[in-house]
Amino acid sequence: MSTLSEAVAETSVRPARRMPRRRLFSPGLLAALPVLALLAIGFLAPLIAVTAFSFAEPRSFTVFGAPTLENYRTIFSPANTVYLSFVWSLVFAALAVVLLALLCYPVAYGLAHIFGRWANLITLLLVFPLFISENIRLFGWVLFFIKNGVLDGTLKSLFGLELQSILFTPPVIVFGMVYVYLPFMLFPMVLGLSMVPREVVEAAGDLGASRLQTFREVELPLAMPGFIIGGLLTFVLAVGAVAESKVLGGQSVIVITHDIEIAFTYAQNWPLGAALSVLLTAVVGTLVLLVLRYLDLDRILGRR
Amino acid sequence: MAEPILRLSGLTKHFGGFTAVKQIDLDIEEGEFFTIVGPSGSGKSTLVRMLAGLEEPSGGEILLRGERINETPANRRPTCMVFQSLALFPHRTVGQNIEFPLKMRGVARKARRARAMGLLRLLQLPESYYGKSVTQCSGGERQRIALARALAFDPEILFFDEPLSAIDYKLRKTLEKELKDIHKETGKTFMYITHSLEEAMVMSDRIGVMRDGKLVQIGTPEEIYTRPRDKFVSEFMGEVNLLKVKRNGAGLHCPSLDATFTGPASKGFDSGYLVIRPEYLRFLKPGESAENQVEGVLYNEYALGSRIQYQVRVGEQVFLVEKLREQRYHGRLDDRVTIGWEARDSMLAPE
Structure with missing residues (x-):
């Protein structure tokens, strides 16, 4: 008798006990757990560490002292020219994005609408260079652009032209960025363009729109999410790029990431490097958030 | 008769080695509601895309009021x-969608808006929809x-590709009925593509039945229904x-039933199909007779709402009989029944 009542009591209690547990470990949360852990360790923790270091005593290696704004004061002091590095970085990144957009649009259009069964092969060829280390590819370009290198030597022997080497100048840095980040602009653009239904474009023409009007009124706005993603991706990557300016630009221009690297290595001033990093993150983050406000991510991921 | 608004002569379209549209000759009259019916893959969409300017013909001519428009791009x-x-612009509001052709032509904002409002009223959409996003509209509203x-484009001919x-x-x-009303209201020439003959019957002045890139038969819904040219058309009609x-x-000898029937007079018919619509068959009570009659077993019945359909099996042959509910057969399944029809209610279709 007692066992029976116990059993009854247990079964009647069980659902009440289960309910909150089920809510705590919803399948969605469980599935997201590994990513959340990774983000916490690999993204949030360094961010906190860097932010903390930016308020540390200059040239110190501990974050547990009294917080100070000394590092930021150094950066913003009129005697410091580090703002130039910021400007260079942003200008290079902006130029790279604009050039990439102009360069990638025709290719992306072809990949999305014209090349047909060749599109896969072309995509593969465009992805192929990514298998080789970026630095090795950039050093390849050094050999191409250097005095008496491939370009210079060819021009000299064929046409007798003596050009000043353009290696180690800002334009080559932009070239390097365009070259390295091309896939990151191209593929989101292809995605964007293939999101534009063919019949909608046809309908615009059928309703009397010229080729240019169709592009402006229908194709461009509908493909815009892809273009914006590509632009954001390449902009963020280019702002954070350091290899292009070091390898192709020599030391002609110091970009902000280079400054940060110097602060952390040769200068052994971690707090200054951290403060520069925080400022860069803030500037780029603000730009990205501004753009994302005008972007419906759901639409890009195919949900309406 | 006046000059046709649209004349197709020998219109042909090849895709590689495949011929989608073969030598179509057709005249469309001004103000007509013409429907092309055909199964998928019959080339009907290709045909209308050529007429709209979205595909270039491989051969033949498209004449709009006597003028060749083969090479004219769609936007001209x-x-x-x-x-x-429907190809609505998802990033635009209802109003912007309707005004699109006017905007492309440079019509002033105010005039555009007035026209859009008029069209909203004509199509029985609330005027408040002007600023609504098209993605928030229901299927019927989007239509x-x-x-x-x-209609805002004010075209000479409106094409419909199975909308x-x-x-x-x-x-x-x-x-369907609304579309026919709009056709009457606007007086425009409509050319409609569908795979549903039922849809075509409801709306059209004339129907063209298409098969394998060719127009098999052109006629009024009445003609197509009562005098299908061949087996394909007759089967397509339901x-x-x-x-x-x-x-x-x-007489006409039917080997599968080993019976001889009388059919409608038809010169030159040698062999093919005798076509009888299910509604022309009737159950014969004892003592009644018809010009043609067969005996079989009532196998099953299907209620179709206002009508009831019966399956009668005569040997291997299955007959469908359709009756209005008030003329229904009073009896049981598996009864032996006699069904009959008059010669004039049947049609002959060559292979």
């Missing part, structure tokens, strides 16, 4: 199309918006009873 043709997907946008195919049955029936027959003297 005075025609407009309502697409199967109306697509039609309004096409109703993705709509549920009840709404489709309503929209459920029919087909008896394979051979001419045998004055």
